[in-house]
Amino acid sequence: MGSALKIGIAGLGTVGAGVVKILHSHSRLITSRSGKSVELKAISARSRSKDRGVSLEGLSWESDIIELAGRSDIDVFVELIGGDGNPAKEAIETALKSGKHVITANKALLAKHGQELAELAEKNNVSLKFEAAVAGGIPAVKVLTESLAGNKINRIMGVMNGTCNYILTRMETSNLPYETVFNEAQKLGYLEADPTLDTGGIDAGHKLAILSSIAFGTQIDFKAVVTQGIELVSIQDIEQAREMGYRIKLLGVSQMTDEGLEQRMQPCLVSANSPIGQLENAMNMIIFDGDHSGQIILRGAGAGEGPTSSAVMSDIIDIARGNKIPTFGQSANSLIKMKPVLTSTPAAYYIRTKLEDSPGVLAKMATALGNNGISIDQMRQTQHADVAAPVVIVTHKTLPETLNKALIEIMKTDATLEAPVALRIEDV
Ligand code: HSE
Numbered sequence: 124m125g126s127a128l129k130i131g132i133a134g135l136g137t138v139g140a141g142v143v144k145i146l147h148s149h150s151r152l153i154t155s156r157s158g159k160s161v162e163l164k165a166i167s168a169r170s171r172s173k174d175r176g177v178s179l180e181g182l183s184w185e186s187d188i189i190e191l192a193g194r195s196d197i198d199v200f201v202e203l204i205g206g207d208g209n210p211a212k213e214a215i216e217t218a219l220k221s222g223k224h225v226i227t228a229n230k231a232l233l234a235k236h237g238q239e240l241a242e243l244a245e246k247n248n249v250s251l252k253f254e255a256a257v258a259g260g261i262p263a264v265k266v267l268t269e270s271l272a273g274n275k276i277n278r279i280m281g282v283m284n285g286t287c288n289y290i291l292t293r294m295e296t297s298n299l300p301y302e303t304v305f306n307e308a309q310k311l312g313y314l315e316a317d318p319t320l321d322t323g324g325i326d327a328g329h330k331l332a333i334l335s336s337i338a339f340g341t342q343i344d345f346k347a348v349v350t351q352g353i354e355l356v357s358i359q360d361i362e363q364a365r366e367m368g369y370r371i372k373l374l375g376v377s378q379m380t381d382e383g384l385e386q387r388m389q390p391c392l393v394s395a396n397s398p399i400g401q402l403e404n405a406m407n408m409i410i411f412d413g414d415h416s417g418q419i420i421l422r423g424a425g426a427g428e429g430p431t432s433s434a435v436m437s438d439i440i441d442i443a444r445g446n447k448i449p450t451f452g453q454s455a456n457s458l459i460k461m462k463p464v465l466t467s468t469p470a471a472y473y474i475r476t477k478l479e480d481s482p483g484v485l486a487k488m489a490t491a492l493g494n495n496g497i498s499i500d501q502m503r504q505t506q507h508a509d510v511a512a513p514v515v516i517v518t519h520k521t522l523p524e525t526l527n528k529a530l531i532e533i534m535k536t537d538a539t540l541e542a543p544v545a546l547r548i549e550d551v
Pocket residue numbers: 283284285286287313314315321326425426
């Protein structure tokens with residue numbers, strides 16, 4: 124049995140306290156699986172007196188996380204304070220420079236500074252691990268980095284934000300508008316302190332950017348993720364989609380094309396019968412499409428104490444076992460900078476707008492689509508009592524840039540009383 128692996132944890136929120144609980148409750152199991160004991164030495168958190176439902180007796184307390192990161196008596200620094208800059212960044216850098224392995228759940232920081240931190244880890248011959256940063260309890264990073272290492276990845280797809288999936292599911296099952304369900308989710312504590320991180324697709328975009336780097340051997344590039352939030356999805360869209368056999372999901376797609384790397388996180392219509400279409404409430408799903416493995420579908424809880432601390436523990440045990448894998452699956456210096464592109468895969472689109480209820484307006488809209496070579500597959504006009512006629516059009520497959528041109532032309536006709544909302548119908 125080797126000498127104990129000594130841990131320091133910064134941040135004792137839900138996840139940090141969860142990790143401490145597992146270290147206490149599963150210590151024998153962890154020792155057997157790691158071949159050595161794992162010892163929590165030191166911690167740092169905002170409040171020293173808060174009851175976290177777990178004993179912190181015998182642990183050293185650091186009020187400054189940089190001090191914790193640099194302590195000579197720890198081997199692994201676990202960063203669970205969050206934030207895409209300092210002090211989390213400085214603490215991680217301090218730990219890496221002083222030869223400690225680092226585990227973080229901080230997707231925002233990795234999305235922004237992942238490349239330089241990976242280079243720093245490599246320079247200091249230590250591991251930087253982040254299973255908990257992507258989809259909570261789902262072992263997405265491990266599966267992609269290790270289990271699928273022999274595959275060329277064709278595509279990553281998935282629902283990576285449980286809060287958005289909860290909101291969209293609840294809107295559909297309860298027939299409630301977005302604002303009502305958003306307020307409910309906020310009361311339940313589902314939303315991040317800055318809710319737009321969830322609803323704007325940013326949190327999910329961070330996760331997609333991390334996975335893209337591993338899958339395609341590219342330098343992480345969150346700014347290149349085309350993000351669109353779920354605020355634009357109305358209860359009418361959800362109803363119309365359901366009637367046509369679809370569900371609306373905040374869907375992430377990433378794939379390498381001949382022109383560059385395509386990464387997008389946007390509300391899309393997906394077949395209600397597909398695995399993603401059937402994903403309910405706050406669950407996450409990630410689908411990897413490997414050239415030899417075929418489709419691998421992972422489903423599970425993307426947040427919460429148990430699932431997220433389980434992911435942190437997997438990194439701790441990996442380090443204790445002596446497993447050493449480059450941060451993004453290959454040497455940081457070999458990751459390439461890739462040109463971002465919009466998708467080159469045509470798709471059908473769902474368009475919703477309101478037209479002035481007078482002769483010829485629908486023809487104007489159809490003409491604008493036709494002028495851009497877009498053919499109409501379905502047209503639905505719901506009952507209305509006022510001068511505005513709600514219209515839904517489903518197009519045949521086209522490219523997003525062609526669709527955008529058509530939408531601009533539609534707006535110029537003055538036929539619409541509100542800007543059209545267009546959602547991609549993704550083959551999943
Ligand atoms: N807020 C995220 C979610 C979890 O709702 O899935 C943390 O990334």
